[in-house]
Amino acid sequence: MSVGPYLRLTAWWQASGWPTWIADTIWMVLMAAIVTVFIMVTVLVLVWLERKVSGDIQSRVGPNRVGGRFGPLQTAADALKLLMKEDIIAEGTDKVVFILAPFVVFVPTLLVFMVVPFSGTWIVSDLNLGVLFVVAVSAFPVVGLIMAGWSSNNKYAIMGALRAAAQSLSYEVPLLMAMVCVVVAAGSLRIGDIVEAQRGGHWFILRFPLQLAFVIYFITALAEVNRVPFDLPEAESELVAGYHVEYSGMRFAFFFLAEFAHLFFVSAFCATLFFGAWEGPWLPPVAWFLIKSYAIVIVIMWVRWTLPRLRIDQVMSFAWKLLVPVGLAAVMLTALVRMQGRW
Amino acid sequence: MARRPGLIADVFIGLWSIFQGLGVTLSNWLRRPRITEDYPAKPAYTYPRFRGRMVHKRDETGRLKCTACLACQKACPTLAIPHIKGDDNKGREKRAAEYIWDGGRCLFCNLCVEACPFGAITLNGTFSTVGESRENTHFSLEEMLEPEPQTAGEAA
Numbered sequence: 031m032s033v034g035p036y037l038r039l040t041a042w043w044q045a046s047g048w049p050t051w052i053a054d055t056i057w058m059v060l061m062a063a064i065v066t067v068f069i070m071v072t073v074l075v076l077v078w079l080e081r082k083v084s085g086d087i088q089s090r091v092g093p094n095r096v097g098g099r100f101g102p103l104q105t106a107a108d109a110l111k112l113l114m115k116e117d118i119i120a121e122g123t124d125k126v127v128f129i130l131a132p133f134v135v136f137v138p139t140l141l142v143f144m145v146v147p148f149s150g151t152w153i154v155s156d157l158n159l160g161v162l163f164v165v166a167v168s169a170f171p172v173v174g175l176i177m178a179g180w181s182s183n184n185k186y187a188i189m190g191a192l193r194a195a196a197q198s199l200s201y202e203v204p205l206l207m208a209m210v211c212v213v214v215a216a217g218s219l220r221i222g223d224i225v226e227a228q229r230g231g232h233w234f235i236l237r238f239p240l241q242l243a244f245v246i247y248f249i250t251a252l253a254e255v256n257r258v259p260f261d262l263p264e265a266e267s268e269l270v271a272g273y274h275v276e277y278s279g280m281r282f283a284f285f286f287l288a289e290f291a292h293l294f295f296v297s298a299f300c301a302t303l304f305f306g307a308w309e310g311p312w313l314p315p316v317a318w319f320l321i322k323s324y325a326i327v328i329v330i331m332w333v334r335w336t337l338p339r340l341r342i343d344q345v346m347s348f349a350w351k352l353l354v355p356v357g358l359a360a361v362m363l364t365a366l367v368r369m370q371g372r373w
Numbered sequence: 374m375a376r377r378p379g380l381i382a383d384v385f386i387g388l389w390s391i392f393q394g395l396g397v398t399l400s401n402w403l404r405r406p407r408i409t410e411d412y413p414a415k416p417a418y419t420y421p422r423f424r425g426r427m428v429h430k431r432d433e434t435g436r437l438k439c440t441a442c443l444a445c446q447k448a449c450p451t452l453a454i455p456h457i458k459g460d461d462n463k464g465r466e467k468r469a470a471e472y473i474w475d476g477g478r479c480l481f482c483n484l485c486v487e488a489c490p491f492g493a494i495t496l497n498g499t500f501s502t503v504g505e506s507r508e509n510t511h512f513s514l515e516e517m518l519e520p521e522p523q524t525a526g527e528a529a
Contacts, residue, residue: 087398089408336398337391352384 061154065143073290077105079324080331087335115279120183123276127181132277132284134174138167139291145221146298149308149315153221160221161209164299165202168254171288172198175263175273178285182276190272193342194256194263200349201253201260204246207357211243211364212303221302228306235304239363244304246357251296253345255289257330259337260345297326419500424481426498427474429518437518438493441469448488453478455511474517476502477510 043053078093081104085092097103119128145160147153157163172195179191212234213219216227227234234240253260264272274285301307301322308315310322340348378386410417419425430438441459453475460470481496498517504510 083402086402086407089401089404091407091409091411094411094414332395332398332402336394352380 062140065154066140069140069143069287069291069294072294073287074105074109076290076294076327077108077286078102079327083328083331084335087332109283112279112283117281118276118278120276122183124181124183127177128276129281131174131178131181132281132288134177135171136174136284136288136291138170138174139288139295141167142295142299143291146295147221147225147302147307148319150225152316156220156222159219161213161219161224165206165209168292168295169198169202171292178277179273182273184275186269186271187273187275190263190265190269190275193269194273196342197253197256197260197262197345197349200346201250201353204349204353204357205250205254207354207361208243208247208250209303211240211360214361214364214368215240217368225302225307225309229309231306231309233304233306233309239360239367240304242356242360243364244300246353246360247300247303250349250353251300252330252333253349255293255296255330257293258334259340261339262342262345265339293330294323294327297330298323300326417500419497422497423500424483424496425500426476426496426502427479427485427512427517428495428498429472429514430493430495431519431521435521437468437514438491439469439472439489440467440491440493441472442490444488444490445485445494448484450482450484451478451480453480454485469514472514472517474512475510476504476512477507 040053082092093101093104095101096107142164144154175194176191179187216224235244256263274282305322308319310318432438441457443457446454446457456473458471459467502510
């Protein structure tokens with residue numbers, strides 16, 4: 031994953047006389063496989079964690095049968111069940127779009143893991159425009175959601191898809207502003223530089239105007255991953271399941287996978303932007319990164335099992351009337367402090 | 374009508390209420406033991422007057438109390454006691470030899486217990502009357518008999 035081994039490997043490859051593109055292709059496929067496996071395992075853990083946390087908060091027990099006392103294999107069993115289910119494509123659907131939609135949702139959530147810094151060297155590709163890449167790619171799943179909702183030919187699905195589109199596009203704006211605050215503070219769009227700017231315990235969460243950015247980031251992240259209190263696109267009590275009503279089996283599993291992968295990404299990126307990424311004492315950097323990410327995931331789950339759902343007009347007015355002005359103020363404040371050369 | 378707080382006050386009131394809610398869920402999160410019981414793994418708690426499976430009592434000498442007088446069978450409104458048979462009482466008091474109680478039919482009204490002149494039966498056993506077939510919900514005397522009371526010598 032790091033640059034060093036990659037350069038050494040390509041040098042060795044070129045010395046042996048084979049064309050470079052073969053080595054590049056193998057390298058990329060390997061990286062993609064590693065990231066995919068990591069996401070799969072993470073999603074299994076997250077679903078299990080979600081059930082345990084919800085069980086605890088509701089004073090229930092949660093999964094406690096499959097694979098031992100704490101039910102660690104419950105999600106694996108569920109995934110197996112989803113694999114074996116009948117693949118139903120309803121008659122009135124637009125077949126091509128219907129089949130394509132889960133992948134359009136899943137692939138961008140896979141792509142954003144490219145810039146997640148698991149440690150100083152463990153990052154698939156430290157892009158020059160890392161933050162911009164994240165914003166651009168993580169906004170893309172909305173297209174898939176609209177495809178799913180529209181092609182399903184179902185009133186609930188299209189309601190969910192429209193809500194998802196409206197909500198995601200609205201919350202993209204304050205999310206961007208929160209990220210801009212961090213970028214201004216770090217002075218670079220590269221993830222590596224942002225992490226570097228926080229070295230030595232100078233985490234951005236501890237610097238004055240960036241707490242505001244963190245609050246905005248956290249709220250908009252909840253909306254981006256469609257979780258309570260912003261789970262309107264899949265509000266069970268109103269829309270049955272939202273945009274994925276008509277999906278079953280593995281197609282549904284892909285939506286599920288994308289949702290939880292996105293949840294983890296949002297937490298990991300939050301740790302990167304505000305909590306110093308992989309920095310911490312004693313433990314190896316990867317462990318610190320995972321600890322921080324999972325801590326944020328647990329807080330998001332805690333919020334989910336506490337708050338009720340908002341109304342759609344409340345969601346929209348909250349984004350445009352409150353978060354956008356506050357976000358603008360935060361950007362200006364950060365820029366002012368930066369200009370003054372404080373910190 | 375109370376005046377609605379201004380926008381900024383509203384934001385902070387809302388934030389405060391969110392943290393209050395998080396506190397409520399946190400207190401539930403940390404509560405031990407949980408309210409939900411881990412039933413099949415651990416025995417469930419039943420209250421003293423709880424009615425469940427029929428239990429046949431023993432007297433002081435450890436002998437069955439039921440004399441097969443059929444009073445319970447007559448009292449039963451749902452015919453949940455289909456079969457009672459006495460033993461061949463050669464030279465001693467008559468006692469029941471066979472007794473079937475149908476857990477699927479019983480509505481736990483306690484009329485049989487009230488009808489019993491000897492106080493031989495109660496309906497306060499375990500609440501599980503589950504079986505895999507209709508016949509499996511029938512319980513025989515051996516299944517309902519309360520365990521042999523241990524004498525002082527045996528217990529030591």
